[in-house]
Amino acid sequence: MREIVTVQVGSFANFIGSHFWNFQDEMLGLAADPYGDPAFKTQSLNMDVIYRTGETHQGTTTYTPRLLSIDFQGSLGSVSSKGTLYSEGSNEPSEVVTWAGHVSTHASEPQKKNLFLQSLYQEEQDAPLTNGINGEAKDSQHEIQDTDIVNCLDEGVQFWTDFSKVHYHPQSLYEVNGLWMDAKQFDNYGIGRDVFMENLRGEEICDKLRFFIEECDHIQGFQFIVDDSGGFSPLAADFLESVSDEYTNTPVLLYAVRGPSSHMSLSSRKQTVVRDLHDAVSFSRLSSFCKMIVPVGLPSLSRSKTSTFLKIKDENPYHCSAVYAAALHSTSLPFRMEPLGATADLSDVSGAVDVNGFVQMLAGQSRQNMVAILDAAMPGPCLSGKQDKQSLLGNLHPLTPEVAEDVDDLQAVESMIVHGAIGSGGHRLSVSEVKNAIHGVYECATTRPMFCHLSAARCPLPIPLPFPSIFGNLVGQHGELLGSPILGSSSRGSLDVHSIPMAARIRSSRAIMPFLENRLANLRKFGIERGCPGTELLRSWGFGKDELEDMGETLSKMVRTVDPYSDISSDSD
Template identity: 25%
Template sequence: MAPEIITLQLGSYANYVGAHFWNLQDEAIATGQQEDWSNMAASIDHEVFCSWSEDGKGRVSYAPRTVVLDFSGALGGVSFSPDAAEAVAACMAAGSWSGPVQVHSTRRAAKSSFRQQLEAAAEADEGDEAAAAAQQAALEAAALALHQEQQPKYWTDYLQVDLHPSTVLTLPGVWQGSSAWHGWGPAPDSSSSREAAEAAADRVRWWAEQCDRLQGLQVLADDLGGWGGVGRSIVQELREEYASQPLLYFSLQQQQQQQQQQQQQAAANTNSSSSSRRQLSQCMSVAEVTQLASLYVPLVAPASTAGSSSNFQAAALLAAAIDTATLPLRCNSAHAAAGAALGSTDLHSLCHLLAGPAANLAALSLQLPPGELPSSTPEAASQQDTSSSSGALLSLSGSSSSSYLLTDGVQLGPEQCLAESLTLRGARVSAASLACSSQAKAALDALLLQRQRDTIGHPCVSHSCISPMPVALPLSFPHWLGSAAATAAAPAASSGSSSSAAGVRVPLLSRPGMAAAAAPGALSRLTATASFEGMLAGLSSSMRRLVPSGQGRACLDEWGYSVGDTEELQERLLQLAQRYDSDKGL
């Protein structure tokens, strides 16, 4: 039995990311049952993030081991609790009230076409091949409609997995757009904050009681979108109860223009501008959460990313990065034809590696797909340079068009690297051929050795994980995936797979029977970097400038912080920056 991890999702944007993350897990489980995927999929232990159950027919199903918090009305047409009519009927049956009853309700939001087709597919007759083919075609058409919409209204519109109903919580009476739930969020001692923290902690305990060997907690938090104070309260309570367990915290930030649009109404009702609110929220998140989390990873989709203005598309990029960066936590020693996964680790070791050199902050980058592996012979290398379908070979420079630096305000240059965890999955030796684990390891080790030679005097402790398992992309994965992935996959893709022209971004859809060689690989780098010094110093400067202003003071009063509290947090930011100062020991 693999050591388990419990995930918390706090806020709407975190749930956009979480929906993509669980879709990726679900697709990996499903494709693992296909013949050409099964050998590679055996090296991934899905029980780390998911619980499983078996029905009377011996069929095994998996459910995300997660706790979800969101606003009222944020679940769209999907219900995780009895509706109003059922609740009224239950009250009447109880006989506690004999008077008249009036029910006032609004029309429930309609389920997306994609969700409807998913449910229809689950109920379809598996023995009728013609009906199954027609249902699959309808499902693919609904998925394409999601991509064309660019921005599904709710994260449940594209969620492919079933969540346990008792672990999905909405805040009663608190709706999306509430003026108090923007930026860092309402004061921790507000009634809604206390209720949310207590309910979330109870659900985590419920999951923990079912775990045989709990190895830690993973938090996806929209802490710049109103959930910062609540998230801090939840994490603080959990740290008291699970003090020995590591906690990996992903601070998920929307693009600034998106968040400013959402905060315009809130800013109009207060004395603070959306820009000041965002800057102070970033300061609060880093200063508060780094005191509680084992590792703090701030993430935002780059503004240059195609589709970054859409939560649906930007969240997919962040989810793919988190999925790959946490793959070492799910790898096992099972041997496959392409070789066993190498470099598996646990959450405690991962956090200890990256938090050890300075402070407990890490940056994340993703290459999707990475370049092909360099050839081992000069003759083949010369031919590879001219025939590589993606036009690039595997590199740590992050300069390719498929590379994304997902932590704002830092650099991942070799001179700044203090410690790093790299994950290379689904590496290729050519457009139509996946590499085995030993080939991928040799290529990555060679790159790390060359970097070490080029940066003598700047040691970086590196951990690497190699998995032959590529990224199994679900139908709902959006358009932003670059043409390099689709082009590389095209020669081996099944006849139903989509292709792309140069420079055109199209979805690469997973389908039943899709060849594993058609799926893209990925390279993630989770890095402790000395360039956090500049980011932290900038946050401290922003806080020093904004706190005395009327706009800043209005924000902090709303969030429940006194002048003394803010001085302590500003000092905390300065101390964190000094820990990355090369003149003081690094």
């Protein structure tokens, strides 16, 4: 077994994670469904890589994500941090026996389950629904309609658990308590600087992680999804430092994610300086404790080329996180593919690689850069016909911000993942057909990377019921791109689209230069140069001059590695 432990830190990271685990749960359900799509009935994807088998105290077997989720206290909404599978006894507070004085109890009203969570409970209890949306009485004989659930979610998702269809182990959910502030106040690097070390939080978090690691036979790596904006970034950096010290030989693949709210335009120069310094410091520290960091999150996903066939509301994290989660699902597939055997030509997958091999392939000995670009095509285009073949690379658009376009890089290295590909006529292509089509794509390309690793799978991306209605009216039931729009609503969801083909790519390329140069330039201009406006701010965040200069040198080395001829990398402090 080559297990992966996933860690999600921060609100938007958990929104992405909620969609990610919904995809996995849907795949498991379709694989077990005798009437389900045969493409999902594959033994070639080992779900035990990211899931764990356990047992409750009552002897019931459980199958839960190998996951540690970290977020604010209260971020779980109506879901208990103990989960639902292992709940024991009453949650009533115990009687105080050491105090003879007056005792007053202050209890907040518990969050009510939305219609989707009520439907899950009804399904598990095999009982009719008696309370509707907002607790309104409903006919006990009335079954919950899927359309009602979709409308309920579209009307408003407040917590990432509002649309989660997965059971979690009690060790998976950690709420950061005692901060006495809300998420909007937890918005800069300094405010989260000491959170990990205070009140034994670090020990508690590390103990939860250790629970999952100690039951692994042979862990292949960590998959971290971390909020790169706000106070969760320093908490994650301190946690990553602890992980790198304790699990030295276990590679960390880190997705540094940004929600739509982090890209809001700022009204004052002071706010701009604070954000630019946060971005530089956050990226420098996070990248120091992982083998590879992949920045994810565009300023406007709705106006990006990625959303050509999508209808995204930028201000809605429930929407944006679904797209990023789909791409992360695709990039994780090679880590759980079974290696090819004697029946390679008949296999449902190809291109298996573990986390360490993946990182080494992209970083390599000749190019030790720590940052990579994530691209996606959602849905993936048809792979039949010469014109369509040429369009695949043109349909892969970056989900990484501040990336240069049309960059010729003879030293670029890529890992491409294509799954559920559709050919002309709407039929799903075999793995061998996909491989032949992709080879044709690169033969037609005007510029080629130095090396490209291809992973392919027959199974498409399943669209579970709580997925948002973000598909445009040119997307068909199985993700095929239509020649003319479907009449009716401009947005289509899980009731209309059941699965889609996906293509995703992680690449090491000079195209990341603007991202790196901006962070290095801002750190120098606002934090290192004599008389810079951010000196006092950085000191209040706990950073001295020497530490800042080390950060600047780290970023400068990354720039020189990507482009030895860059002007900014030769600037002296």
